[in-house]
Amino acid sequence: MASESGDGNCNAWAARYPSGVLSPYKFNRRSVQSSDVSLKITHCGVCYAVIWTRNKHNNSKYPLFPGHEIAGVVTEVGSDVKGFKVGDHVGVRTYVNSCQDCENCNNSLENHCPQSGGYSTHIVVHERYCFKIPDGYPLAKAAPLLCAGITVYTPMVQHNMGVIGLGGLGHMAVKFGKAFCLKVTVFSTSESKEMKPSTSLEQIIFDHPFDPYLSLLKVGGVMALVSFPSEIKIHPASLNLEKHKSFRFNLNCFLRAWTLSGSIVGGTKDIQEMVNFCAANKIYPEIEIIKMDYINEALMRLLIEMLNTTL
Numbered sequence: 001m002a003s004e005s006g007d008g009n010c011n012a013w014a015a016r017y018p019s020g021v022l023s024p025y026k027f028n029r030r031s032v033q034s035s036d037v038s039l040k041i042t043h044c045g046v047c048y049a050v051i052w053t054r055n056k057h058n059n060s061k062y063p064l065f066p067g068h069e070i071a072g073v074v075t076e077v078g079s080d081v082k083g084f085k086v087g088d089h090v091g092v093r094t095y096v097n098s099c100q101d102c103e104n105c106n107n108s109l110e111n112h113c114p115q116s117g118g119y120s121t122h123i124v125v126h127e128r129y130c131f132k133i134p135d136g137y138p139l140a141k142a143a144p145l146l147c148a149g150i151t152v153y154t155p156m157v158q159h160n161m162g163v164i165g166l167g168g169l170g171h172m173a174v175k176f177g178k179a180f181c182l183k184v185t186v187f188s189t190s191e192s193k194e195m196k197p198s199t200s201l202e203q204i205i206f207d208h209p210f211d212p213y214l215s216l217l218k219v220g221g222v223m224a225l226v227s228f229p230s231e232i233k234i235h236p237a238s239l240n241l242e243k244h245k246s247f248r249f250n251l252n253c254f255l256r257a258w259t260l261s262g263s264i265v266g267g268t269k270d271i272q273e274m275v276n277f278c279a280a281n282k283i284y285p286e287i288e289i290i291k292m293d294y295i296n297e298a299l300m301r302l303l304i305e306m307l308n309t310t311l
Helices: 049-053 139-146 148-153 168-179 211-216 268-281 292-310
Strands: 010-015 022-027 036-044 070-077 089-092 122-126 161-164 184-187 201-206 217-225 241-243 253-255 259-262
Touching: 022 292, 036 089, 036 139, 049 292, 070 122, 070 139, 089 139, 139 148, 139 168, 139 268, 148 168, 148 268, 161 168, 161 211, 168 184, 211 217
Parallel strands: 161 184, 161 201, 201 217, 217 259
Antiparallel strands: 010 022, 036 070, 036 122, 070 089, 241 253
16 A cells, blocks of 8 residues: 555545545544534545546646545534434435525535545544435445436436446446336447437436437427536537438427527535435445445556447
């Protein structure tokens, strides 16, 4: 194991440089304030760490402490905390602060607040950004709900649904779709997965290039972008017009009124609702549990898989 660096009350793993290699690092967590919850972290998802640690968005600051799908056990609460107690199973997701006073915050849409690392032993957060994990729900499986789960849960509605890409996001979209009693079709870019054709879909949840799939939407259908593609190319007219080979040039389209939307995780109300829904309906993400000292190998596996899917 690499030697530790830094000084403080929290043991963590950090990237020091854009190479993305993680190693043990100590830093200070703040003391528990009156509205704070402190938890011992038992599990944290690997999600997207390979991007942040390697500065792929050109905004990483080092040392960088990745990890935003956090699950653990409450060890201390502030004097004003009413919703949590020591011993509760809880989760913490991407954001741990917001202004708490803007229109979005007042509507439980804190993820859209304009002022808005889990690879460590503990974390201290305001109780507003802490979510109760129901008794009996495995903490290891709860962690991915706080990013992959809520990312697809938020834009989903009661319609026939297509899922493009059966990965971390896609497999959760399928599980939610079936729990909602929807007709779900999966489109895969992997030769190892069977591709099932479908037509007249009302909504597509996807995490791959989507140009070939836009024409599958019904009139008024919605395509929700729930990932981070490097580039999107689409002609504005194609959201309203669909070419059809049986028409002449001046009459070669149908009016479609499609919508292309984005979704970035969810607000605090939606996250707790989603966690409760998963517990009530026994919805569990498919996971692989690794030890912390295997993290660099795990990130390399993810990087290789990402490269393979873009070739």
